[in-house]
Each structure stands twice: as C-alpha cells, then as structure tokens.
Amino acid sequence: MRVLLLNPPGRRTYIRDYFCSKTTKSNYLFHPIDLVVLSGTLAERHETQVLDAMAEGLDEERALARVARFAPDAVISLVGSVSWDEDRAFLARLARLGPRVLALGDVLQEDSETRLAEEPWLEAALHVFVNQDAVHYLEGNLAEVREMTLRRPDGRIERIRSRGKQRGSYRVPRPRHELFPGRGYRFSFARSARFATVLTDYGCPYPCTFCVIGTLGFQTRPVQDVLEELDHLRARGVREVFFMDQTFGVQKPRALELCLALERRGDLSWTAFTRPDTADDELFAAMARAGCHTVIMGVESADEGVLASTEKGYSGAEIRAGFARARRHGLRTVGTFIVGLPEETEESLERTLALAVELDLDFMSLNMAVPRFSTPMRARLLEQGLARPGDLVMDQGGASSSLSTHTLDRDAMERLKRRMVRRFYLRPAYLWRRMSRARNLHELASQAREGLALLSKNF
Numbered sequence: 001m002r003v004l005l006l007n008p009p010g011r012r013t014y015i016r017d018y019f020c021s022k023t024t025k026s027n028y029l030f031h032p033i034d035l036v037v038l039s040g041t042l043a044e045r046h047e048t049q050v051l052d053a054m055a056e057g058l059d060e061e062r063a064l065a066r067v068a069r070f071a072p073d074a075v076i077s078l079v080g081s082v083s084w085d086e087d088r089a090f091l092a093r094l095a096r097l098g099p100r101v102l103a104l105g106d107v108l109q110e111d112s113e114t115r116l117a118e119e120p121w122l123e124a125a126l127h128v129f130v131n132q133d134a135v136h137y138l139e140g141n142l143a144e145v146r147e148m149t150l151r152r153p154d155g156r157i158e159r160i161r162s163r164g165k166q167r168g169s170y171r172v173p174r175p176r177h178e179l180f181p182g183r184g185y186r187f188s189f190a191r192s193a194r195f196a197t198v199l200t201d202y203g204c205p206y207p208c209t210f211c212v213i214g215t216l217g218f219q220t221r222p223v224q225d226v227l228e229e230l231d232h233l234r235a236r237g238v239r240e241v242f243f244m245d246q247t248f249g250v251q252k253p254r255a256l257e258l259c260l261a262l263e264r265r266g267d268l269s270w271t272a273f274t275r276p277d278t279a280d281d282e283l284f285a286a287m288a289r290a291g292c293h294t295v296i297m298g299v300e301s302a303d304e305g306v307l308a309s310t311e312k313g314y315s316g317a318e319i320r321a322g323f324a325r326a327r328r329h330g331l332r333t334v335g336t337f338i339v340g341l342p343e344e345t346e347e348s349l350e351r352t353l354a355l356a357v358e359l360d361l362d363f364m365s366l367n368m369a370v371p372r373f374s375t376p377m378r379a380r381l382l383e384q385g386l387a388r389p390g391d392l393v394m395d396q397g398g399a400s401s402s403l404s405t406h407t408l409d410r411d412a413m414e415r416l417k418r419r420m421v422r423r424f425y426l427r428p429a430y431l432w433r434r435m436s437r438a439r440n441l442h443e444l445a446s447q448a449r450e451g452l453a454l455l456s457k458n459f
C-alpha cells in the first residue's frame with residue numbers, strides 16, 4: 001500500500017500534534033510527533049511518504065499536486081481545532097483524488113462519531129499513535145483495532161475504546177526521521193539549525209484538568225529502543241534533540257539510565273519538558289551531564305487557588321524551588337503559563353508576570369486557556385456555560401482568546417496578555433542577558449528572529 005502521512009497546509013503556521021493544536025507563538029515549528037512515530041510503524045509494512053505542507057510552506061494547490069504525484073492509497077492526516085475549517089475543506093478536496101483518508105487530532109478526540117457523520121471524506125479517526133491501529137485498520141484487521149472511530153462495512157459509525165487508561169510499556173519501529181523535509185523546522189531553544197524531535201514515552205500520569213495529555217494514560221518505551229533511534233540520528237549527523245516527553249523523569253531510574261547513556265555518547269544537546277516537583281538535584285545534574293541545556297516547566301499561575309483548581313499537584317513554593325534548582329545546574333529555564341481561566345483578573349495577571357520575573361526565566365511562554373477536547377476543564381466550562389459544545393475552532397497559542405473570564409471579556413484578556421509579553425521580553429536587562437548568552441551565531445540569529453516574531457504578534 002502507498003501511505004502518505006500529511007500535515008496539511010494552512011493560512012497561518014499551525015502546530016498540530018499530540019492532540020493539541022495552536023498557531024505558533026513566534027515562528028517555531030517542530031516535527032509533528034504523531035507523524036514521526038507513525039512513520040516507523042507505517043514504513044515497516046508499506047511504502048510511506050511524509051508531506052509536511054507547514055514545514056515546506058506549501059499552499060493548497062501545491063500540496064494537492066504533491067499528493068497527486070505520489071498517488072497514495074491512503075492518507076493519514078493531522079487535523080486541529082485551530083485550523084478545523086481549513087482542514088476539513090482541504091481534506092474533502094484531497095479525498096476527491098481517490099485515497100482513503102484517516103485523520104487524528106484534538107478536534108477528533110471528543111464526539112468523534114459526530115465528526116465522522118458530518119464529514120463524509122473522513123473514513124476513520126485514530127485516537128492513539130503509538131500502537132498498531134493504523135496498520136491493522138488499513139489492512140482490514142478490524143478485530144485488532146484498540147482505539148479508533150471508524151465506519152463499519154454496513155455504514156455504522158463506531159468508536160472503539162480499550163478498557164481503562166493505557167499503562168506499562170510500548171514498542172514502535174524506529175521512526176523514519178529521514179522521510180521528513182530536511183528544512184523548514186525551527187525550534188527556539190535548539191542550539192543548531194538541524195534538530196530532531198523524539199518521543200521516549202507517551203501520555204502523562206498527572207491529572208491537570210486543562211491538559212489532554214493527562215487523559216492518554218502513561219506508557220514508556222524501552223530505553224534501548226530510544227537509544228537505537230538516537231544513534232540512527234547521530235549517524236545522520238543530528239546532534240540536537242527536542243524530547244517531546246511531556247514530563248521527562250516521571251520514572252526516575254529510567255530517566256537516569258537514559259541520561260547516563262547519553263552522557264557516555266557525549267555529543268548530543270537537548271531540550272525537555274519536566275515538572276518543578278519531579279526533577280530533583282540528582283536528575284537535573286544527570287540531565288545537564290547528558291547534554292540537556294534547556295528545561296520547559298509548567299508554572300501556570302501565581303495563584304495558589306488556580307494551581308489547586310487545575311490539580312497541578314504543586315505549590316508556588318515548589319515552583320520557586322524547582323526553577324532555582326534547574327538554574328543551579330546551569331540549565332536555561334522556560335516557564336509555561338496558562339492565562340484566561342475563569343478566575344483570571346487583571347490583578348492575577350500582574351502577579352503572574354511578577355512571578356515570571358522573580359523566577360528569572362530565560363523564556364516565558366503564555367498559553368491561552370481553551371476548553372480543550374476531552375479534558376475535565378472543558379466539562380466544567382461547558383457546565384458553567386463558559387464554553388459552547390459546538391465551538392470547534394480554538395487556539396491556545398494566544399492569537400485569539402476563546403473564553404471570557406468572570407471579570408474580563410475576550411478583547412480585554414487578549415490585550416492584557418499581549419501587554420504581559422511585551423513587559424516581560426522588553427526589559428533591557430533581559431534583552432542584554434539573552435543576547436550575551438547566545439553560544440553561537442545560529443543561536444543569536446534564531447533568538448533574534450523568534451523574539452521579533454513573538455513581539456510582532458503581541459503589539
């Protein structure tokens with residue numbers, strides 16, 4: 001079978017992966033991890049190509065021409081709530097070329113039966129990308145499918161669910177990084193232009209109410225499989241990695257084992273997400289020795305009430321201690337925040353900005369609260385009438401606001417968020433530190449480019 005893995009074109013730069021979707025906050029675009037993982041699974045059994053129209057900057061016509069040239073039997077496409085109206089129109093056109101069309105993305109995680117009923121071009125939706133469902137489905141082994149929404153031969157639409165959240169370990173064939181475009185990906189924290197995006201575990205064991213990743217269960221890949229993938233990348237000259245694990249170090253012995261193996265190789269540098277209460281001194285030290293230079297950690301809010309209501313499971317004191325620990329080990333820190341929750345006020349945003357400054361962050365990343373599909377927060381917002389079930393288009397990247405808070409309407413929320421970004425990044429001492437700490441020309445140029453892109457979106 002000829003299978004095409006597709007990231008569709010769009011009017012703006014969209015990040016659609018891992019059941020989240022947003023516009024890029026500055027200019028970054030990394031490899032969509034779902035397609036990276038699926039590339040190994042599909043290529044092991046079928047002739048597989050990747051078309052990332054976002055990375056290649058293709059418009060609809062050129063993307064369709066490329067699809068027609070490959071003439072796939074099946075297309076597995078990313079879709080996202082951020083671009084749903086564009087995606088569905090484009091994929092309906094693509095389906096007229098003849099291939100079967102499967103899709104995955106946040107907008108299909110909830111009420112997927114309705115989405116299939118509404119979209120005749122969509123044959124089936126994948127709800128997990130680290131299992132063999134795509135292969136089983138395409139080969140007609142429906143009895144083996146674990147987590148999909150599909151059309152039965154009699155036309156019935158059915159969502160197949162496995163019982164309970166997935167745990168334990170999973171194995172996937174080595175992702176085929178070589179199928180992805182060599183240019184077009186940009187990552188703000190990478191120390192060289194060429195980098196790879198790698199997943200060593202799937203999901204997250206924490207229950208944060210706004211986050212879809214916590215709804216996916218938690219599974220790990222054997223360290224040996226990860227090392228085989230990394231060694232393959234090293235052999236191709238890649239030295240910079242973005243680990244997409246959502247909480248690096250959840251299983252500390254496993255993380256230490258991986259770090260030790262990377263330290264022995266001694267030639268990789270990397271960025272990872274972790275939590276301020278998960279990474280202790282031993283783990284941060286091991287990560288730094290293994291080549292980690294940047295850690296991304298959730299702060300979310302300066303408000304203890306918001307931390308509690310979103311079930312983050314840590315306090316402001318733990319946040320402060322975690323960021324101080326990372327800095328002691330020489331790691332750059334990125335703090336991610338969620339703004340615009342119903343309880344948000346102008347005053348709480350002030351306190352959040354003050355905390356970002358106090359934490360001495362290298363980068364501050366603001367995410368707009370959105371009722372992300374299949375999350376507990378969405379259920380609460382629907383119940384409170386603050387979100388509407390039929391609103392499928394939303395953007396947590398902050399280009400627009402999806403929610404009003406109890407005291408701020410959407411326009412006010414957006415205006416205050418843009419002001420926060422400017423006040424954080426346009427501090428002269430900060431700008432001097434940012435530029436003076438660049439290690440090489442690539443880093444300097446990339447930070448200037450990303451910074452300008454970020455600021456231009458927040459004026």
Ligand code: SF4
Pocket residue numbers: 204205206207208211212213214246247275298
């Ligand atoms: S720790 Fe991070 S990835 Fe895990 S559920 Fe919370 S926000 Fe999501």
